[in-house]
Amino acid sequence: MLLHSSFAQILFVNNLAQGKYSDRQCNFEAASTFFEPPIESPPAMTSIEAWYMGNNVVDQTAENRMDPNEPVTISDLRDLGVIHWHLPPVEDYPAKAVPWEPKNGIQDKQLAAIRDSRGYNYADIITCSEECLPDYHNKLKAFFEEHIHSDEEVRYILKGSGYFDVRDLKDRWIRIRLSAGDLIVLPEGIYHRFTMDTKNFTHAMRLFKGVPVWTPINRPADTHPSRERYLQRFQPEERSSTWSIVSCFRGLAQGWQKLGN
Ligand SMILES: CSCCC(=O)C(=O)O
Ligand SMILES: [Fe+2]
Numbered sequence: 001m002l003l004h005s006s007f008a009q010i011l012f013v014n015n016l017a018q019g020k021y022s023d024r025q026c027n028f029e030a031a032s033t034f035f036e037p038p039i040e041s042p043p044a045m046t047s048i049e050a051w052y053m054g055n056n057v058v059d060q061t062a063e064n065r066m067d068p069n070e071p072v073t074i075s076d077l078r079d080l081g082v083i084h085w086h087l088p089p090v091e092d093y094p095a096k097a098v099p100w101e102p103k104n105g106i107q108d109k110q111l112a113a114i115r116d117s118r119g120y121n122y123a124d125i126i127t128c129s130e131e132c133l134p135d136y137h138n139k140l141k142a143f144f145e146e147h148i149h150s151d152e153e154v155r156y157i158l159k160g161s162g163y164f165d166v167r168d169l170k171d172r173w174i175r176i177r178l179s180a181g182d183l184i185v186l187p188e189g190i191y192h193r194f195t196m197d198t199k200n201f202t203h204a205m206r207l208f209k210g211v212p213v214w215t216p217i218n219r220p221a222d223t224h225p226s227r228e229r230y231l232q233r234f235q236p237e238e239r240s241s242t243w244s245i246v247s248c249f250r251g252l253a254q255g256w257q258k259l260g261n
């Protein structure tokens, strides 16, 4: 198996170098005997890693860590509304399926449980690589434009890897490294962007509640209702000061009412 897959990888890289890949070969099912991504996912990674990055990005696919490194914990991410599971993929998913319908019922029970409990009733599967993604260069540019969405962004990495960058509440970029098995939820209204890493291969499931909304709302979007909702939910100081102003006005109004009676 090991021999087989290294052979397949050598073949893949060779063919890639000769420009042999076409859309047809991006169908993993049809080409599964020789199509393997040119990388292996790391063994049983149990958690994502995140770190602060600088604003000056020369190569978006590089790690872009601060020097010295400034790590960001899972709990810091939770405070921003970003949640994560690690579910090693149990099925062999196709390279592309828009939408994706499980063939023989849902085999991945853990994924099915998350989909049910969070209402992700639509899913599709895409492969980001130069061979498989039509209009590759423009898509990569669009993915890396800072934006928000009016819904959650939910991605399950099936093979390969990539980075989601999110802004913290002080507007600093945090880079989150995802690889096969990582399922991430970015909340509605968080500023974010996506890039592949130096390996240039991400095979992912995109999950949605109801009709998929993937229109990006590029920054500036500070007055967009989704951004305002995000700040209400996740910016504690702002929420408490808004609440104290509201309750102060309430108190005054009640006072006036009493005076009038
Ligand atoms: C990891 S999926 C490809 C990127 C994407 O869907 C996005 O940036 O919204
Ligand atoms: Fe997106």
Ligand code: NI
Pocket: 147, 148, 149, 153, 192, 193, 216
């Ligand atoms: Ni997005």
